[in-house]
Amino acid sequence: MTTPPAPHQPPASATGCFITFEGIDGAGKSSHIEPLAQALRAQGWAVRLTREPGGTPLAEQLRTLLLQQPMDALTEALLMFAARRDHLQMVIEPALAQGQVVLCDRYTDATFAYQGHGRGFDLQVLQTLEQWVQASPPSSLDTPANLASPASTVRQPDLTLWFDLPAATAAARLAGVRAPDKFEAEPQAFFERVAAGYAARCAQWPQRFERIDASLPLEQVWQQVCTVVQRRGLLSPT
Numbered sequence: 033m034t035t036p037p038a039p040h041q042p043p044a045s046a047t048g049c050f051i052t053f054e055g056i057d058g059a060g061k062s063s064h065i066e067p068l069a070q071a072l073r074a075q076g077w078a079v080r081l082t083r084e085p086g087g088t089p090l091a092e093q094l095r096t097l098l099l100q101q102p103m104d105a106l107t108e109a110l111l112m113f114a115a116r117r118d119h120l121q122m123v124i125e126p127a128l129a130q131g132q133v134v135l136c137d138r139y140t141d142a143t144f145a146y147q148g149h150g151r152g153f154d155l156q157v158l159q160t161l162e163q164w165v166q167a168s169p170p171s172s173l174d175t176p177a178n179l180a181s182p183a184s185t186v187r188q189p190d191l192t193l194w195f196d197l198p199a200a201t202a203a204a205r206l207a208g209v210r211a212p213d214k215f216e217a218e219p220q221a222f223f224e225r226v227a228a229g230y231a232a233r234c235a236q237w238p239q240r241f242e243r244i245d246a247s248l249p250l251e252q253v254w255q256q257v258c259t260v261v262q263r264r265g266l267l268s269p270t
């Protein structure tokens with residue numbers, strides 16, 4: 033019988049690890065997030081799998097509105113951040129405080145890519161909202177005095193896997209798979225802008241971002257995911 037690999041148990045004082053999955057619709061994120069959760073659990077990690085917009089009862093209600101209802105760009109951005117605030121307070125921060133690995137299907141890079149680059153919404157305004165919403169710990173915005181000044185610490189992912197795929201390939205993969213939601217119904221030019229937005233975020237955060245070539249066959253994409261997570265010391269080769 034082979035000996036199982038030593039589990040990567042986080043020390044009691046660990047603050048967990050926050051990993052986000054990003055990319056345009058149809059890039060292949062969801063195909064890999066659950067297998068990665070299983071691989072991490074098999075090596076001893078406590079894993080919290082979640083998504084944005086969503087992840088809490090309130091944020092899931094906001095998701096339904098966001099993915100179905102037409103609305104102006106500011107309303108859309110505010111609802112994305114409202115959902116994120118609830119998600120951070122109720123799920124992400126508590127899980128990280130317990131030393132868990134949080135795997136989140138999309139986070140704030142999506143807001144910059146979709147609302148910022150896709151819709152053309154003001155990136156400075158998004159940056160201000162980011163400072164407020166992602167104040168860490170969340171209680172640092174509890175009092176009116178604290179609200180007046182931006183947070184000193186802003187919760188960012190430790191690692192972002194960016195599934196990079198041409199918009200035309202993503203559209204071909206999604207064609208006929210399911211009825212498109214409000215975002216998926218956008219034209220290819222929208223997703224080209226979103227993809228450019230992700231490339232800009234990757235250039236801005238080179239240490240946090242890992243680009244995954246999502247145009248390759250599923251098994252090769254999975255290999256890239258494993259290699260990146262192994263390099264970050266969270267998984268050991270099996």
Ligand SMILES: Nc1ncnc2c1ncn2[C@@H]1O[C@H](COP(=O)(O)OP(=O)(O)OP(=O)(O)O)[C@@H](O)[C@H]1O
Pocket residue numbers: 055056057058059060061062063064205206209246247248249250251253
């Ligand atoms: N490497 C791949 N090669 C070919 N097809 C793929 C590959 N990865 C995923 N697919 C297929 O493409 C479609 C979209 O994949 P998936 O749902 O994982 O993307 P996604 O990024 O999570 O999309 P969304 O953000 O819209 O939910 C699915 O039908 C999936 O089976």
Ligand SMILES: Cc1cn([C@H]2C[C@H](O)[C@@H](COP(=O)(O)O)O2)c(=O)[nH]c1=O
Pocket residue numbers: 057083084085099112137138139140142143144146147215216
């Ligand atoms: C977090 C976030 C998401 N979106 C968009 C991107 C997708 O089209 C949908 C979510 O659907 P998925 O199938 O779960 O990927 O929401 C966005 O526009 N802005 C955001 O911040």
